[in-house]
Amino acid sequence: MNIPDIDDVRQHLIAKPGQSFSLAARPTRDPILFDDKEDAKTSLKKDAAVINELKDMLYAHKKQSVLVVLQGMDTAGKSGTIRSVFADTTPLGMEVKAFKAPSKNELARDYLWRVHNAVPKKGNIGIFDRSHYEDVLVVKVRNFASAKDVERRYDQINAFEKHLTENGVVIVKCMLNVGYEEQGERLAERLVEPHKLWKFNPGDLEDRKDWAKFMGAYETAVERCSTEHAPWYVVPADSRTRRNAMIARLVRGALEDLSLEWPNPGYNPADFDIG
């Protein structure tokens, strides 16, 4: 068995804060981590169980929260990641938020308004399926905001995330890095599998046509917003099993860093006579 240490996974996937970042240099199919698919399955299974236990401790303490940000092109596997990494986790204390095109009411405020509102409560794990990063990705590619406004958002996002991390939110940001070819196969699959057809959206093909622009926007977002307090991890996503195993390692690592234990109730249980 060859399961990489959490620190190895981090070192391998991190976009180093303050350094230039090339997305093209990052594999969509990782040749080093989990070369055996069975190891990935074993690791994921173990991590999912530990994540569930640590999450219960987080919930019991209610001092901090963990926010997992999942970004990726269509079919990169945001939903699949949630299903797998949190396979053992009950919905209690979980907050999954999928960010779609903003409503009229949301557009009437600054773009972080709805995002801040969705930050998980203390004790909870929040998952953003897409996030405020769309405001420097699709918004940039489609010119939904001026270039000047988009340019200012990287610093705004860094300040926002710094504020959150200083106030008890641990942020784990994963870019699910799927390849152009693999996406093509997955989109085609959606059109022939009855249980996947509901996921197909003709608009996805428009984004696919602008693949290079999206990759450029991702590259800039990862480079500008990978910080000490909230680094980006770029996860090869062509293999679903390995992708899930790697993200499970990262989530487990974030929870382990909190050194959680069951909280001390502040009284002696032996003093109680239940009768």
Add this chain to the structure above:
Amino acid sequence: MNIPDIDDVRQHLIAKPGQSFSLAARPTRDPILFDDKEDAKTSLKKDAAVINELKDMLYAHKKQSVLVVLQGMDTAGKSGTIRSVFADTTPLGMEVKAFKAPSKNELARDYLWRVHNAVPKKGNIGIFDRSHYEDVLVVKVRNFASAKDVERRYDQINAFEKHLTENGVVIVKCMLNVGYEEQGERLAERLVEPHKLWKFNPGDLEDRKDWAKFMGAYETAVERCSTEHAPWYVVPADSRTRRNAMIARLVRGALEDLSLEWPNPGYNPADFDIG
């Protein structure tokens, strides 16, 4: 008649960004602006009318919002300011938010969570009766958060306000600077006037006992958080009439800076035949 220019009022009341600030050096009864009380009444009346008109243009455009932050010790006149400065303004498009002690649900998030949520929609004027500054005022004086946490909040607040101003929110921050003696008289008045009794809260006397600590916390908050994008104005508040007149000048100034006009509808009204 001697009505000071808006720029004079600003220059007189601003806590200059990046400079040290002494609250003790600031009068609670201003000897220079509005030496004639009747001038203050005249100015307020004119400004209230202009504010109403400009607010309608702001509402028609729906491009920006104005946020008036009112801070001050009890009896400093936060409510009275709202009644007077917006005497001519209909509630349509106005969002007044009074921040009380945070709820359990609010405490389960970072302290800016409820504040960000209450930021006014584009086109609206928001008024914060107390604000996120309580998180470096009463929270500091009563040790509701650690000194380390409070210390980090000044920069967090500056980043948050910068984000808002870069995203279309104009912030006008007014500290209503009431004197210790004047507060004593106003509190005593609340106990004998049947229509003011409801405003009396025995807890106010606890804050009064800690007057010096509160003044210290205000001084630090104003010094650390008076920025180019959102400066603090320290308004002498012992004279209600002059206080209202000065704040009306500041609010009018913020609206005038937006160079508002009625929006161009994008069509020629003459083209329509209503029939």
